[in-house]
Amino acid sequence: MGTVPLLRDEDLSxxxxxxxxxxxxxxxxxxxxxxWRAMAHDPARLREIWDRLKVLMGPGELDPLTKEMxxxxxxxxxxxxxxIHSHTAQAxxxxxTDAMHMELLAVIGTAMQTNGLVTAMQVEVxxxxxx
Amino acid sequence: MGTVPLLRDEDLSxxxxxxxxxxxxxxxxxxxxxxWRAMAHDPARLREIWDRLKVLMGPGELDPLTKEMxxxxxxxxxxxxxxIHSHTAQAxxxxxTDAMHMELLAVIGTAMQTNGLVTAMQVEVxxxxxx
Amino acid sequence: MGTVPLLRDEDLSxxxxxxxxxxxxxxxxxxxxxxWRAMAHDPARLREIWDRLKVLMGPGELDPLTKEMxxxxxxxxxxxxxxIHSHTAQAxxxxxTDAMHMELLAVIGTAMQTNGLVTAMQVEVxxxxxx
Amino acid sequence: MGTVPLLRDEDLSxxxxxxxxxxxxxxxxxxxxxxWRAMAHDPARLREIWDRLKVLMGPGELDPLTKEMxxxxxxxxxxxxxxIHSHTAQAxxxxxTDAMHMELLAVIGTAMQTNGLVTAMQVEVxxxxxx
Amino acid sequence: MGTVPLLRDEDLSxxxxxxxxxxxxxxxxxxxxxxWRAMAHDPARLREIWDRLKVLMGPGELDPLTKEMxxxxxxxxxxxxxxIHSHTAQAxxxxxTDAMHMELLAVIGTAMQTNGLVTAMQVEVxxxxxx
Amino acid sequence: MGTVPLLRDEDLSxxxxxxxxxxxxxxxxxxxxxxWRAMAHDPARLREIWDRLKVLMGPGELDPLTKEMxxxxxxxxxxxxxxIHSHTAQAxxxxxTDAMHMELLAVIGTAMQTNGLVTAMQVEVxxxxxx
Numbered sequence: 001m002g003t004v005p006l007l008r009d010e011d012l013s014x015x016x017x018x019x020x021x022x023x024x025x026x027x028x029x030x031x032x033x034x035x036w037r038a039m040a041h042d043p044a045r046l047r048e049i050w051d052r053l054k055v056l057m058g059p060g061e062l063d064p065l066t067k068e069m070x071x072x073x074x075x076x077x078x079x080x081x082x083x084i085h086s087h088t089a090q091a092x093x094x095x096x097t098d099a100m101h102m103e104l105l106a107v108i109g110t111a112m113q114t115n116g117l118v119t120a121m122q123v124e125v126x127x128x129x130x131x
Numbered sequence: 132m133g134t135v136p137l138l139r140d141e142d143l144s145x146x147x148x149x150x151x152x153x154x155x156x157x158x159x160x161x162x163x164x165x166x167w168r169a170m171a172h173d174p175a176r177l178r179e180i181w182d183r184l185k186v187l188m189g190p191g192e193l194d195p196l197t198k199e200m201x202x203x204x205x206x207x208x209x210x211x212x213x214x215i216h217s218h219t220a221q222a223x224x225x226x227x228t229d230a231m232h233m234e235l236l237a238v239i240g241t242a243m244q245t246n247g248l249v250t251a252m253q254v255e256v257x258x259x260x261x262x
Numbered sequence: 263m264g265t266v267p268l269l270r271d272e273d274l275s276x277x278x279x280x281x282x283x284x285x286x287x288x289x290x291x292x293x294x295x296x297x298w299r300a301m302a303h304d305p306a307r308l309r310e311i312w313d314r315l316k317v318l319m320g321p322g323e324l325d326p327l328t329k330e331m332x333x334x335x336x337x338x339x340x341x342x343x344x345x346i347h348s349h350t351a352q353a354x355x356x357x358x359t360d361a362m363h364m365e366l367l368a369v370i371g372t373a374m375q376t377n378g379l380v381t382a383m384q385v386e387v388x389x390x391x392x393x
Numbered sequence: 394m395g396t397v398p399l400l401r402d403e404d405l406s407x408x409x410x411x412x413x414x415x416x417x418x419x420x421x422x423x424x425x426x427x428x429w430r431a432m433a434h435d436p437a438r439l440r441e442i443w444d445r446l447k448v449l450m451g452p453g454e455l456d457p458l459t460k461e462m463x464x465x466x467x468x469x470x471x472x473x474x475x476x477i478h479s480h481t482a483q484a485x486x487x488x489x490t491d492a493m494h495m496e497l498l499a500v501i502g503t504a505m506q507t508n509g510l511v512t513a514m515q516v517e518v519x520x521x522x523x524x
Numbered sequence: 525m526g527t528v529p530l531l532r533d534e535d536l537s538x539x540x541x542x543x544x545x546x547x548x549x550x551x552x553x554x555x556x557x558x559x560w561r562a563m564a565h566d567p568a569r570l571r572e573i574w575d576r577l578k579v580l581m582g583p584g585e586l587d588p589l590t591k592e593m594x595x596x597x598x599x600x601x602x603x604x605x606x607x608i609h610s611h612t613a614q615a616x617x618x619x620x621t622d623a624m625h626m627e628l629l630a631v632i633g634t635a636m637q638t639n640g641l642v643t644a645m646q647v648e649v650x651x652x653x654x655x
Numbered sequence: 656m657g658t659v660p661l662l663r664d665e666d667l668s669x670x671x672x673x674x675x676x677x678x679x680x681x682x683x684x685x686x687x688x689x690x691w692r693a694m695a696h697d698p699a700r701l702r703e704i705w706d707r708l709k710v711l712m713g714p715g716e717l718d719p720l721t722k723e724m725x726x727x728x729x730x731x732x733x734x735x736x737x738x739i740h741s742h743t744a745q746a747x748x749x750x751x752t753d754a755m756h757m758e759l760l761a762v763i764g765t766a767m768q769t770n771g772l773v774t775a776m777q778v779e780v781x782x783x784x785x786x
Contacts, residue, residue: 098434102438106435
């Protein structure tokens, strides 16, 4: 359906197979989702993105759930269907309740609205907001 | 500079002046930023948006700082200069440290990258991600 | 300031000068705005876009003011600063009052909000909406 | 299919059921489209958005059909599939002919093109366009 | 499925049929893809766009494959599913190998990431970059 | 002006200073542009992005100039002012002539137009385009 086929386990290069093994180990499930099966055509990029996501989306300055919700917000504003689905699922897996989900949506919707108004009115940045 | 002039206090309708008084009271400062001065041309909308933001961006299912960072994320993906400046400033006012800010940016940047890759490859949504 | 310099009248190719003369004649003013001064580097494209806009933005199935407001709406969603300014100015020149302007903004803002909500929830298209 | 399930009539909270009754009464049809069935998870937001849309999209400074076409334009630039379908359907219901539809598309397409050119050339805003 | 039906050969106006004949002749195939079948509702625009694309996407200052890849890049950033599919297919038809495709995606993904970072940090344009 | 201050050479951490030295060496100039001065607040990310860009934007499956033009195309569709300026400058430094620049813009503008039309008509993907 996509512009690149999804690779099955038996199609993987050794480098890609190694990343898949790490994904399975870290997540404690045999299921590897379609993004990784598409990225596996480019094993170097697959490795780089997996290594970065593994660290970045774990505990850090912000907690993992907050980061998943930020990911959802970016994906909505970019109209990335797959990304919205996958990161909403991961946010739920990390503890997002239905009530938190609805509030996340309310913030995104309101941000979209005021973004549109501000852009339409071309409001100048207040001096006090500049770093 | 914008497409609507910024209203000064002496230009406000009584309805708009009332909202400005509430903004000043809630924030504990005399400073009212440019977004409200542009919105004041439409006092009904000004009232509606202020009433909603006041509740929505306060404590709820998500904490106020998380909500400001979600707002920043949407604003970046929408390229809304004013919104990025104003909500980054508000996130800092609500406790975002420089280290948290840099991690927020890292998540946004990575989300933009994987959004682009997913969109370019037109990855199909995994059945397990659907509600 | 831009990525291509703005051409002055004395820099124009004969083909570009001819288009500028038509712009001046149709608009009844000597002022030619910056978009045309940038496009003039590519006289063939300048001619094509001017010829199309001249017809498309005049009276047709929709009235000229409606078309300018649609242009503003697209430009806001695309975050095109110059386009928002120039088409807001042209909408005003074609009769958009301040009250109409504020209602245009309210529609754009509300459309942005519900777009965000719909996208975040990934609402399926109702069968009745399909052509 | 989405990230939130669509609520059936029997799943609605009393507050949501009341909004659905108003939608049915105003539109003179029993059919309630999917957007409202998804929003019904958040009855407070459902109420707020319905109350606003009901007024905003009716007669005002601009006529209802013009406002639907502006809604379509925003939705196209935001790539919101559902929104494009639902507001195109509503524009047709409010009198948009096929010829008007094609002209609407032509304006949107041309606006997208000149938005891209202006952004790529980073054309500076003319002083005369500033409010 | 769309908002306008796809026209079959027997539905075409004479003007549209003429464009279809040219598409078939130039491409050496009887297959005419859905974009043209939708555009055929507006024969004047169909003619204009076909005439422009025919010249623009052929050999010129840039080679045809480079131009298809640029088209893909714009389509990804605009989240245009159809456009990504059709121009990826045309890029492959013009010689894009799988390895070139993956590098194209890597550049798009990285551009998306640094676009997000730059926008979030609101980096000022260096004087040396201005034309 | 931005949301993070630009770091001067004397403000850099040792890790950031090392990256700056590599940028200067590779480019053969003492000038380090503002993007890197903003990124330097996050030395780990600075290192990662510099290491990736250095390899990715050099010779590979696609030539370096083609990759810069693809970068410009993404940046235009994302409305990233800084990115458009910096990658247009780098494309010129790698050999893009004024005529090539104008053709790049023509392709971007036309892609924006047909993206808008396709999205507005919600054209279904042809089976032959699927991988």
